[in-house]
Every structure is written in structure tokens, then in C-alpha cells.
Amino acid sequence: MEIDELPGIGPSTVNKLREQGFLTVEAIAAASIGNLKEAGIGNGPAAKLIKAAQKAACIGFMTGEEYMEKRKQVGKITTCSNELNNLLGGGVETQAITELFGEFGSGKTQIAHQLAVAVQLPVEKGGLGGTAAYIDTESTFRGDRIISMAKALGLDPIETLKNIITTKAYNSDHQMLLVDKTVEEVAKRNIRLVIIDSVTAHFRAEFTGRGELATRQQKLNRYLHDLQRKLADNYNIAVLLTNQVMANPGLMFGDPTTPVGGHVLAHFCVGTESLVLTQNGLKRIDQLTLKDKIYNGNKFINILSKGSVMNEEAFEIRANGIIIATAEHKFPVFVNGKIVDKKVKDLNVGDLLISTKKINISSELTNLNTKAKKLACLSSKCSKKIKESLKGRFKVNKELEEFTGITIRQLRRIINQSYPTDKDKLKRLITYALNRDITDFDFKLVYTNKHKNVRLPNKINKTTVRLFAAWLCDADKRDKHLVRIKKDSKDYLEYLAGIITNEYGLKTSLTKIKNKNCYQLVINSVKLVRMLKNIDINKLILLDNELILEFCAAMIDGNDSICKTHITFSHVNIGLINILQMLLLKLGIQSTIRREKQNNNFNVTQFCFSLNILSPGNHILIDAMKNKLKTNRAFGLKQNKKIPIITHAIKDIIPVGIKEVIDITVEGDYFLCNGIITHNSTFRIKLRKSKGISRVAKLIDSPNLPNCEVIFSVSEDGIRDI
Numbered sequence: 001m002e003i004d005e006l007p008g009i010g011p012s013t014v015n016k017l018r019e020q021g022f023l024t025v026e027a028i029a030a031a032s033i034g035n036l037k038e039a040g041i042g043n044g045p046a047a048k049l050i051k052a053a054q055k056a057a058c059i060g061f062m063t064g065e066e067y068m069e070k071r072k073q074v075g076k077i078t079t080c081s082n083e084l085n086n087l088l089g090g091g092v093e094t095q096a097i098t099e100l101f102g103e104f105g106s107g108k109t110q111i112a113h114q115l116a117v118a119v120q121l122p123v124e125k126g127g128l129g130g131t132a133a134y135i136d137t138e139s140t141f142r143g144d145r146i147i148s149m150a151k152a153l154g155l156d157p158i159e160t161l162k163n164i165i166t167t168k169a170y171n172s173d174h175q176m177l178l179v180d181k182t183v184e185e186v187a188k189r190n191i192r193l194v195i196i197d198s199v200t201a202h203f204r205a206e207f208t209g210r211g212e213l214a215t216r217q218q219k220l221n222r223y224l225h226d227l228q229r230k231l232a233d234n235y236n237i238a239v240l241l242t243n244q245v246m247a248n249p250g251l252m253f254g255d256p257t258t259p260v261g262g263h264v265l266a267h268f269c270v271g272t273e274s275l276v277l278t279q280n281g282l283k284r285i286d287q288l289t290l291k292d293k294i295y296n297g298n299k300f301i302n303i304l305s306k307g308s309v310m311n312e313e314a315f316e317i318r319a320n321g322i323i324i325a326t327a328e329h330k331f332p333v334f335v336n337g338k339i340v341d342k343k344v345k346d347l348n349v350g351d352l353l354i355s356t357k358k359i360n361i362s363s364e365l366t367n368l369n370t371k372a373k374k375l376a377c378l379s380s381k382c383s384k385k386i387k388e389s390l391k392g393r394f395k396v397n398k399e400l401e402e403f404t405g406i407t408i409r410q411l412r413r414i415i416n417q418s419y420p421t422d423k424d425k426l427k428r429l430i431t432y433a434l435n436r437d438i439t440d441f442d443f444k445l446v447y448t449n450k451h452k453n454v455r456l457p458n459k460i461n462k463t464t465v466r467l468f469a470a471w472l473c474d475a476d477k478r479d480k481h482l483v484r485i486k487k488d489s490k491d492y493l494e495y496l497a498g499i500i501t502n503e504y505g506l507k508t509s510l511t512k513i514k515n516k517n518c519y520q521l522v523i524n525s526v527k528l529v530r531m532l533k534n535i536d537i538n539k540l541i542l543l544d545n546e547l548i549l550e551f552c553a554a555m556i557d558g559n560d561s562i563c564k565t566h567i568t569f570s571h572v573n574i575g576l577i578n579i580l581q582m583l584l585l586k587l588g589i590q591s592t593i594r595r596e597k598q599n600n601n602f603n604v605t606q607f608c609f610s611l612n613i614l615s616p617g618n619h620i621l622i623d624a625m626k627n628k629l630k631t632n633r634a635f636g637l638k639q640n641k642k643i644p645i646i647t648h649a650i651k652d653i654i655p656v657g658i659k660e661v662i663d664i665t666v667e668g669d670y671f672l673c674n675g676i677i678t679h680n681s682t683f684r685i686k687l688r689k690s691k692g693i694s695r696v697a698k699l700i701d702s703p704n705l706p707n708c709e710v711i712f713s714v715s716e717d718g719i720r721d722i
Contacts, residue, residue, distance in 0.1 A: 003028060006052050008045075016040050020180065027183075027234050028053035032313055032658075073236055077119050077193060078126025079111060080153070080719045083710035087685070087699050091126060094192065094238045097228055099199075101243035102687030107695040107714050108242040109140045111687075112195045114719040115240060116164050117149045119193040128238075130192030133182050134166040137175060137201045141166050152717035165189065172202040172219065179226045186235050194231055199223075199241040221310060221663075228328065271324025272309055272660045274673045275578045277359065281539035282579055285673065286662050294664075296671045297356035303666055314659040315344050319353045320592045320648035321581060321675035322574070324659055331678050334647045344653070352647035354677040358588035363544040375446040376423040382430070382442040383415045389433040404428040420446040454527045455505045460535070460543060462550045463503050466626075469554035470496060471532050472576065483523040483532070486513070492557060493521040495626050504528065537576075541583055548583050553624035555580060581675050587620065591675075592648060648676075694722060 003025055004014045020039040022028050028036075028049060036046035076091035085091050092098050092115060100108045116134055121127025134141055143161055150160035165185060169175035175196075182194055203220050231237045272286035277295035286309055293300035312326050325331075327345040334352040342351065378386070393400070394408060401407055405425050406414065413419035414429075423445070427438045457464060470485050471477075487493050490510070497508040500523060509522040540551060556569055571577055581591050664671075671678060686698045690711065698709035713722050 003053075006049065006056060008048060008052065013041065013045075013049075024234055025053050025056050027230060029056070031229075075123070075128045075192070075236070075238070076126075077115055077128060077238055078121070079712075080114055080118055080126075081710075081712040081721050083712050083721050084111075084697055084719065085126075087697055087708065087710050092193075092238050092240060094128070094236045095232050097224065097232060097239045097241060098685070099241045099243055100685050100687055103689070106687035106689055107697075107712075107719075108687055109197055110145075110714045111719055112140075112197050112240060112242055113142070113145050114149055115193060115238075116195060117146060117153060117155065117160055117718070119238075120155060120160060120163050121153065128192040130190045131163040131165070132193040132195060133185065133189075133191050134164055135169055135175065135178055135182075135194070135196045136166055137169045137196070137198055139168065140197050148716060149718040163189075165191075169202065172206050172223075175202055176219075176223050176226070179223070179230055183230055183235075186231070186237070191235075191237065193238045193240065194227070195240045195242075196227075197242045199243055201244065204244065225312075225328075270326075270329060270661060270663075270673060270678065271314065272662050273575065274323055275575075275582060276671065276673050277361075277541065277582060281536065281542055282582055283538060285664065286660075288664060294666055294671050295359065295361070296666070297677055298360075300361075301666050301671070303664055309660050309662050311658050312661050314656055314661055316652075316654045316656045317344065317347065317353075317650060317676075318593070318595070318652045318654070319650045319676060320355055320590065321578065322593050322595070323674040323676055323678070324656065324661065325678075326661055329678070331676065347650060347653055349650050349652060351650045353650060354647055355590065355675055356585065356672060356677065357590075359541070359582070359586040359672075361542070361586070364542050374423040375420040375448065376426055376443040377418040377420045377446055378414060378426060378443055379441060380418070383418070386429065386433040387415050400432060403432050420448075454525055455503065456527060456531055457503075460547060462547060463499050464531075464535070465540070465543075465547050465551040466554040467496065467500065468532055468535050468537075469551050469557075472537070473555060473571070477533070480529060481524060481526050483521075483525070483528055485521045486518055487521075488518045490519045492626060493519050497521055537579055540579075541586055545587055548586055549620065549624050552580065552583055552587070552589075553626070557625050578674055585675060589620070590648075594651070 003009065003017060003022065004011070006025065006028070016039040017028065017036075020035075022031065022036075022039065031050060033043055033046045033050065036049065037043070041049065073095075075094045076085075076088075077094075078091045079085055079088070088098070100111060102108055112134070116132040118126060119128050119130055119132050122129050146161055146164065147157040150157045167178060167181075169178055182191070185191060200220065207219075227239050232239050270285060272284065274285045275282055276285050276288065277283075278288070278292040279300050280292070283292070288294070288303060290303055292303055294303055295301075314324050314326050317323050317325060317331075325344050327343065329344050330341045331344070331347065332339045332354050333342045333347070334354055339354065390397075390400075390411075394412070397408060400411075404411075406421070406429060410419070410421070411429075414421055414426075423443065426443055430436065430438045430442060467483075470487075471483060474484075474486050485493065485496065490512075493510055497510055500506050500508055504525075506523055506525050506528065509524075510519060511522075512519050540548060543551075556567055569577075569580065577593055581593065584591050688696050688698075690696050693713045693715060694711055695714055696709055696711055711722055713720050
């Protein structure tokens with residue numbers, strides 16, 4: 001079907017689309033509204049046009065059998081080296097981007113020239129019987145090298161040169177424009193390979209310094225998306241990129257060279273709200289720094305680079321957790337006893353994503369910032385001494401006011417009327433006036449309804465985490481003076497009131513709410529509110545497992561339902577849900593997240609947290625709970641011991657439109673994100689020099705191949721085995 005056959009599209013619109021490089025129905029179906037706006041089409045018509053194209057192109061989910069049938073269309077181009085071919089699983093693939101990076105003289109351009117010749121070979125000899133487009137950004141294309149390689153393969157040198165179209169890109173804008181120009185040439189010339197040598201040269205030269213890094217990475221990311229979508233996917237073309245390297249002076253051990261463009265070329269993106277575990281606690285992925293170490297399901301690993309926040313079309317994947325990711329991002333999937341990587345756009349409902357059995361990290365005690373303001377008044381003897389010392393200096397004394405934080409007017413009340421004030425201010429006053437430290441004979445503490453004598457702990461304990469959980473679930477966080485906790489269980493509130501009085505020395509008030517089947521516990525204490533607000537929930541995962549268990553049990557005490565097979569915790573805050581899921585993983589408890597609507601007048605969407613116990617300790621949470629109304633049912637779910645890893649089936653994959661996403665590059669292949677193991681990969685090969693004509697190629701990232709390295713040679717005839 002041609003684009004002019006789509007319903008509701010006129011000749012002028014067709015011309016605009018073709019000028020912007022949208023030559024097929026599939027290209028329009030895969031475009032965003034923003035892409036079509038660049039062709040001068042409004043939001044409404046663009047949305048209708050995309051919908052019509054998607055319907056015509058039959059874009060949607062496919063079965064695994066249909067996907068495998070589509071994969072049969074993937075072609076492979078020989079590198080003319082069996083070792084390199086084996087490294088790539090048979091050669092350079094179509095429908096994919098392959099990146100070669102390495103230092104000067106490592107063989108990047110030589111391989112690019114060799115592939116430009118090899119793609120012209122017939123399929124039975126390792127080619128695709130097509131032509132190549134060579135976009136040259138550093139004046140590296142050499143016709144004489146093409147001739148020598150063509151002769152070595154028995155091809156006509158002149159015809160071989162005719163089958164390679166080449167152009168120079170003069171800046172990054174021109175380089176991006178050449179993608180659309182290449183699309184125009186694809187059908188005319190049967191182009192099966194597009195080479196960009198090198199992909200980052202202009203971007204690196206035009207965007208210098210950290211101040212322009214975000215702009216450069218966003219522009220480079222857009223360029224890569226265009227290469228994948230407009231060329232590789234739509235026309236079953238192989239895209240080869242060569243890339244420069246730069247020194248990483250911050251790396252103490254290992255190879256200090258890293259590819260320019262870093263994370264953008266390595267993999268694609270997940271939502272900015274995705275939760276990861278660092279050595280300092282839980283963090284949103286957009287809050288990470290390069291100093292952080294990130295947990296990969298087994299240990300903490302270094303973050304090599306971090307991108308800037310971008311707005312991209314994304315999908316919501318619902319399995320054991322809920323995670324936002326772009327179509328090109330990849331996840332390891334458990335298939336027939338093996339782990340293979342799949343892009344989001346290739347995932348299907350029922351695919352098994354991988355989680356970790358348990359988060360194994362060391363625990364530490366967390367100090368509490370419970371140093372509260374103490375009120376005190378001066379003794380009569382101390383007041384007299386200060387008055388004598390400051391005689392004649394009461395009228396204007398800016399130095400005294402700045403040093404003590406006490407105004408002259410307040411000072412008169414403090415000295416003459418024994419007016420209570422902050423003890424720290426009295427300490428500074430005595431130092432200024434009497435030139436000595438404060439003693440117990442200089443003051444007496446004063447307690448009021450606002451400033452009570454409270455016994456707050458210095459470190460987090462079981463009472464602290466239990467009260468913190470109750471406050472998180474049911475209290476009004478805007479109240480600065482009161483802690484109000486509402487529950488339907490009077491017994492549980494009486495239990496809380498008892499431990500608060502016994503351990504903190506605070507009075508409580510428990511009353512039934514009028515016309516409602518629930519009760520309210522009120523504690524009047526500024527210091528207690530301040531302590532609760534200073535607890536960082538993201539650092540709770542660093543606590544001892546006994547305290548984490550107490551916190552999780554307290555959360556469930558406040559808001560849950562229990563049946564024979566699972567516990568369900570419900571809350572509207574997805575951030576809180578994700579944190580609770582990660583805390584349970586540290587206890588070795590698996591859980592899933594589902595989305596359902598809350599039954600209220602506002603029809604608010606609410607996230608329900610389902611805890612399916614997969615470990616032998618089936619009653620670990622029940623035993624730690626104190627709300628007896630909730631523990632009248634036991635539950636248990638046996639672990640499937642035949643599966644060596646924990647997997648969770650994808651329940652749904654939903655397009656969610658434009659979302660803020662971000663990307664990071666980490667050591668190794670995987671990291672844990674929202675309870676799901678995720679992966680960064682594309683075909684990525686690192687080249688380096690060896691002795692003489694020998695070169696070493698190492699596969700760094702691949703969707704389906706193991707990381708390994710091979711040796712090949714760069715000879716007069718081209719790329720060959722040694």
C-alpha cells in the first residue's frame with residue numbers, strides 16, 4: 001500500500017511527507033505526532049494519519065511464531081573474516097545498528113570499506129546482492145581501497161565503485177539531514193547497508209564542554225532513533241557506525257578509553273521515576289550521580305555515564321513491577337531455560353522477565369536527627385552577672401545580636417523577667433558576656449505544651465519504624481504539631497498509643513470519629529513530627545533485616561487484605577509501592593504490582609501491591625504483624641524449586657505516549673530497576689591494535705550473543721583471518 005492510498009490524505013500532504021522522508025506506510029505508522037508536525041501537519045490530522053497508517057500496516061502485537069517468521073527476513077553481511085563473522089553470529093545484521101569503536105589505526109574504517117564491498121556479493125557468498133551508502137564525516141573514504149578489496153573478492157572494481165554512493169557530511173545538521181536523503185535513495189538503488197564513518201565526529205566538535213553535553217546527547221539520540229526507525233527497521237537495512245574513543249581519567253583500573261557518545265550509543269532509556277538501589281540507599285534513576293554504585297542483582301557496580309532527561313514515546317511494562325521504557329530498551333527474558341535479550345517493541349504478554357531472589361547487601365544502623373530545641377531560662381544569679389557585664393552596652397550592640405541571635409529587646413526580657421528561650425542562645429550569651437561555658441547552675445529547663453520533655457531515640461529502632469510506617473500510611477504530613485493516625489482497628493491504635501507513651505513519654509488521645517467506623521490517635525509533639533519528617537525512607541533498605549521486617553509488617557498492619565495465598569497492600573503513591581517492593585526483596589520476599597481503580601467518587605487510579613510469598617518463611621510477615629484483626633488468616637505459597645532464577649510473566653504492555661526518560665551506562669550487562677533486571681545492549685564491537693597487521697575485536701554488547709573477542713588481520717586484500 002502506498003501513502004497516497006491512505007484515507008483522508010491529499011496530494012499536498014503526500015508531497016510534504018515525501019519531502020520529510022516518509023515514503024512508506026510503515027514509516028508513517030512508526031512516526032510520532034511531533035515528527036509529522038515537522039512536515040507541516042497539525043496535531044489532529046497527524047494523529048488520525050498515524051492511526052490510519054498503523055491500521056493499514058497491521059502494527060500491533062504478534063505471536064512468537066510470527067516474530068520468528070519476521071526474523072527470517074534478517075540478512076547478514078560477511079566481514080570476510082570467519083572469526084569476526086562468528087563473533088557477530090554470522091555477520092553484520094540488517095534491522096540493527098552495529099557500532100565499531102576504537103583508537104586510531106584499530107581497523108574501523110577498513111572494516112567499513114570491506115562491508116561496503118561485501119554487501120554486493122550474492123547471498124550464497126555472504127552478501128545481500130545490494131548496494132551501500134557511505135556517509136563520510138572525516139574524509140576517510142578511499143576509492144583505491146575499494147578497488148583492491150573488490151579484486152580480491154573477484155568483483156568488477158568499476159561496478160563495485162558504482163554500487164557505493166558516498167557523500168560528505170559537513171556538520172551535525174547536515175549529517176542528520178542525510179538520513180532522509182538516504183531514504184530517498186533506498187528504493188532507487190537497492191541500498192542494503194548504510195555506513196556512517198564516524199558517527200560522533202561533528203557532534204563532538206560542535207558541542208564542547210559539559211554545558212552543552214545535554215544538548216549534544218539529545219541530538220545524537222534523535223539521530224540514532226532516525227537511523228533505526230527510518231532505515232534499519234523500515235527497509236531491512238544494516239546500519240554500521242564507526243566511533244571515536246576518549247580517555248576516561250577517572251578510571252583507576254582497566255581500559256581508560258571509552259566511546260564518544262557513551263550511553264546514547266550503548267542503549268536506550270527507562271522512565272525517570274524508575275527506582276534503583278545504590279550503596280547509599282534507594283534513588284530515582286534521574287537522581288543518580290557518577291559517584292554512585294548501582295546494584296545489579298548480585299553486587300554494586302560502577303556507573304560509567306549518565307544521560308540527560310529526554311521526552312520520548314514510551315511503554316509501561318507490567319510484570320512483578322511496573323516500569324516505563326522506550327521501544328528500543330532491552331530486557332533479559334527467560335526462554336526455554338536460557339536468557340535472551342528482547343527490545344520492548346518485541347516483548348509479548350506472557351514473556352518471563354527476570355528478578356533477583358533476594359537483595360544481599362550489608363546493613364547499617366541509621367542515626368536519627370532528634371536533636372530538638374530545648375527551652376531554658378537563666379537563673380537569677382547568672383542574670384545578675386550578665387547584666388553587670390553588659391552594663392552600658394544595651395542600647396546598640398549589633399555584635400551581640402549577631403553572635404547570640406538575641407535582639408536587645410529580647411535580651412531585656414531574658415535577663416529581667418527570666419523569659420524562656422533556646423538553650424543554645426543562652427549558651428552563646430554566657431560565652432559573649434562572661435567569657436566562659438554554660439554550667440548546670442546557670443539555667444533551668446522549661447517545658448510547655450509545644451516543647452515537651454520527650455525521650456526520642458538517637459538511632460532507628462523497631463518502635464521508630466513502626467510509628468513511621470503508620471504515619472506514612474494514614475497521617476496528614478502537612479501538620480507541623482500533631483501526628484494523627486486513623487485506623488479501623490481500635491486495638492491496634494491502643495497498641496501504638498502504649499508504645500509511644502512507654503518509650504517516648506508522650507501523652508496520646510484516642511477517639512472514635514463521628515459517623516465513621518474508624519478511630520483516630522492523636523499525639524501532640526513538634527519534636528516527634530520533626531523526627532518523622534527527617535527519616536529518609538530511601539535509606540531504610542540499609543537497615544538490619546529485622547527492622548525492615550518490622551516496617552513492612554507495620555505498613556501491612558495499616559492497610560491490607562489477607563487471603564489464603566497472598567497479602568495485598570494498597571496505596572495511591574506508586575513511589576511508596578516501589579520502595580516497599582524493594583524492601584521486601586531484601587527479605588527475600590517476591591511481590592507483584594497491579595493497577596486498579598479506587599472505589600470512590602473521584603474514580604482515582606490506585607496501585608495495589610500483591611505480596612506472593614515464594615520463600616520458605618511463609619509466615620514471616622504474619623508473625624511480625626500486631627493488628628490482630630488482619631492476622632486471622634494464614635497464607636502460604638510454595639516456591640518452585642525447579643527454576644534457578646525468579647521470573648515474572650509480563651501481564652500487560654501499554655503505550656503511554658511521551659514520557660520523561662533517561663539512560664545510564666553501567667559496568668557489565670545488567671542492573672536492577674523497579675525490581676526488574678534490565679539490560680543495556682546493541683551490537684557494539686571494540687577494536688584495538690595488536691602486532692603488525694593483527695587487530696583484536698571484542699564484542700561488548702549484543703542482544704543475543706555472548707561477550708568474547710577474536711583476532712583478525714587488515715591485509716592488502718582487506719579483512720581476513722590470521
